[in-house]
Amino acid sequence: MKVYTLTRKQTLPISMEEAWDFFSSPVNLKEITPKHMKFEIKYISGRDRMYAGQIIRYIVNVLPAIPVKWTTEITHVNEPYYFVDEQRFGPYALWHHQHRFKPVEGGVEMIDEVNYAVPFGILGRLANWLFVSKQVNTIFDYRFEVLDQLFKRKKVAA
Numbered sequence: 804m805k806v807y808t809l810t811r812k813q814t815l816p817i818s819m820e821e822a823w824d825f826f827s828s829p830v831n832l833k834e835i836t837p838k839h840m841k842f843e844i845k846y847i848s849g850r851d852r853m854y855a856g857q858i859i860r861y862i863v864n865v866l867p868a869i870p871v872k873w874t875t876e877i878t879h880v881n882e883p884y885y886f887v888d889e890q891r892f893g894p895y896a897l898w899h900h901q902h903r904f905k906p907v908e909g910g911v912e913m914i915d916e917v918n919y920a921v922p923f924g925i926l927g928r929l930a931n932w933l934f935v936s937k938q939v940n941t942i943f944d945y946r947f948e949v950l951d952q953l954f955k956r957k958k959v960a961a
Contacts, residue, residue: 804896804897804920804924805920805921805927805928805931806897806918806919806920807918807919807920807921807931807936807939808916808917808918809915809916809917809919809936809939809940809943810914810915810916810917811914811915811943811946811947812912812913812914813912813913813947813950813951814907814909814910814911814912814913815910815911815913815950815951815954816909816910816954816955817910817911817954818906818910818911819883819904819906819911820883821911822883822904822911822913823882823883823904826886826902826904826913827852827853827880827882827886828851828852828853829844829847829851829853829857829859830844830847830851832844832859832861834949834953835945835946835949835950836863836942836945836946837941837942837945839864839867840863840864840865840942841862841863841864841870842861842862842863843861843862843863844859844860844861845860845861845862845872846858846859846860846861847859853877853880853886854877854880855877855878855879855880856876856877856878857876857877858874858875858876858891859874859875859876859877859888860872860873860874861873865894865938871893871894872892872893873890873892873893873894874890874891874892874893875888875889875890875891875893875898876888876889876891883904884903884904884905885901885902885903885904886901886902887899887900887901887902888900888902895919895920895921895922896920896921896922896927897918897919897920898917898918898919899917899918899919900915900916900917900918901914901915901916901917902914902915903916913950915943915946917939917943919939921935
């Protein structure tokens with residue numbers, strides 16, 4: 804199985820507390836997911852604030868007009884520095900997503916590191932080359948833009 808890695812860094816003009824408050828709430832996932840993916844949370848175990856062991860089930864269109872059920876578990880939480888979500892059921896053979904936060908001058912550096920694998924062996928590698936890696940990059944490009952605009956507006960309004 805071939806494992807691919809995507810890493811993104813972004814500095815946000817907010818405090819560690821503000822970053823943690825936003826990113827530790829699973830309901831905010833919809834706001835930072837491209838609209839065409841029709842992201843819809845179906846279930847959040849426990850409560851709206853994340854904790855290790857939390858299960859989140861949702862439906863998302865990974866391909867146009869093809870809804871897929873996806874279940875993730877929050878496996879590690881070290882407030883306010885990082886958390887990890889891992890796919891339990893869904894479109895990938897592996898999905899391990901680390902969200903790390905550290906204070907920097909002017910705000911918080913947020914680092915997303917995703918390690919993922921596509922099922923179906925050589926066909927999965929071909930699919931990754933043809934469209935999966937582009938889609939994963941598009942999702943994180945979208946997140947970058949939305950977060951940049953969202954937190955710039957909050958900074959201006961403050």
